[in-house]
Amino acid sequence: xxxxxxxKCRNNRKIHAQSAxxxxxxxxxxxxxxxxxxxxxxxxxxxxGWCGPCLHFSKTVLKDREVSRVLNSKFINLKYDAEVxxxxxxxxxxxxxxxxSYIYPTLLILDSDGNIKxxxxxxxxxxxxxxxxxxxxxYN
Numbered sequence: 001x002x003x004x005x006x007x008k009c010r011n012n013r014k015i016h017a018q019s020a021x022x023x024x025x026x027x028x029x030x031x032x033x034x035x036x037x038x039x040x041x042x043x044x045x046x047x048x049g050w051c052g053p054c055l056h057f058s059k060t061v062l063k064d065r066e067v068s069r070v071l072n073s074k075f076i077n078l079k080y081d082a083e084v085x086x087x088x089x090x091x092x093x094x095x096x097x098x099x100x101s102y103i104y105p106t107l108l109i110l111d112s113d114g115n116i117k118x119x120x121x122x123x124x125x126x127x128x129x130x131x132x133x134x135x136x137x138x139y140n
Contacts, residue, residue, distance in 0.1 A: 019058050020068035023079040027086060028114075035076040036112035041139065043075040046082050046091050046106035053126040054105040064129045070136040075109075082106075109139075 021043075024031045035042050045062075047054035061067055071077050080087030082095065082104065094116070095106045107120035107127070124131050 019062040019079075020065070021062045021071045021077050021079075023077045028078065028090060031076050031078055032112060032114055035110075038076070040074060040076050040112070041117065042108075042110040042112070042114075043071050043077045044090075044094065044106075044108040044110055045077075045079040046087065046095060046104065046108075047079065048082050048104050051104040057105050057107075057126050061127065061129050061132050064133070067129065067132050067136060070140050074136075074139050 023045075024034070026034070031042065034040075045057075047058070062071075078090075080090045082088065082091035091106070094108055095103070096119075103121060105121060105126060108116055109118040109120065111117050120127060120132075120135060124135070127135065
């Protein structure tokens with residue numbers, strides 16, 4: 001069992017247990033309502049269990065103290081396995097790179113209506129800690 005499958009959520013979404021970021025366990029629609037109620041944006045991480053950059057991002061960037069502090073305080077954080085449960089539909093909706101050329105991780109910032117505000121992965125590929133810290137400054 002890899003790190004991505006070490007903790008199972010109620011809705012079959014797998015969450016990386018090594019991350020310092022608090023990822024929601026509710027389904028996508030419930031999380032959208034929560035974001036709207038709390039006046040927060042959504043950080044969406046779509047990954048696969050076989051994706052090396054996804055694992056590296058979770059083991060390094062999402063463990064960084066500053067990155068996790070901003071994400072935990074300013075965002076509703078969602079993480080979906082693109083090949084499991086609700087993640088399949090989320091991937092179809094938000095991963096705009098056509099299959100079989102999907103790019104992972106797909107890292108997005110959404111508004112509380114689910115509209116893409118920023119495609120982090122498109123701008124920075126898989127960001128390192130410094131890039132993610134710099135990117136999040138505008139949301140802090």
